[in-house]
Amino acid sequence: QKEVEQDPGPLSVPEGAIVSLNCTYSNSAFQYFMWYRQYSRKGPELLMYTYSSGNKEDGRFTAQVDKSSKYISLFIRDSQPSDSATYLCAKDGGTSYGKLTFGQGTILTVHP
């Protein structure tokens, strides 16, 4: 079992929909989770991070951690065509050094 599992999709939604992207993890040793966004043929870029203890909101994006079920989620409100990308979740290894383990990535398409 991979340490971080993510449904690769693809996921296709209409503009304005609420999108839910999810990951599960198996190793409870971590300090924080990150969500990266990767546009086609580009490198990933950090979208947001959240510590293990709670939720975080940034504009239309909300990152949520459920430690009891080992589930992390990214919600996108009022989705836009510009949100079409691959979304990768990542967790650190539980130490102060930033070595990350990534999920497989979910391909999202928001159509007008």
Next chain:
Amino acid sequence: NAGVTQTPKFQVLKTGQSMTLQCAQDMNHNSMYWYRQDPGMGLRLIYYSASEGTTDKGEVPNGYNVSRLNKREFSLRLESAAPSQTSVYFCASSSGTDTDTQYFGPGTRLTVL
């Protein structure tokens, strides 16, 4: 401020050929990383360098070598390329501190025939 740069952008090799992928960052970061990205597999860490002068294996190091040339540059070498090494390779860097954001380069698309 270019961030993380990678060369080349594209490369086609024949089985058994060697090549070096170059990476440089201008953010004065301590840590640098090499990943490969394959369909359905996400990003997998090949090697990383926590600081200048140190390198360590990641999840998939076999068939690769790295050199941390100085604080700015971190190269990845394929000594004898194999078709299984066909992938997109990303270099990343980070400051090496808490909530360590990794900044990625644009990637190198490598095909091994």
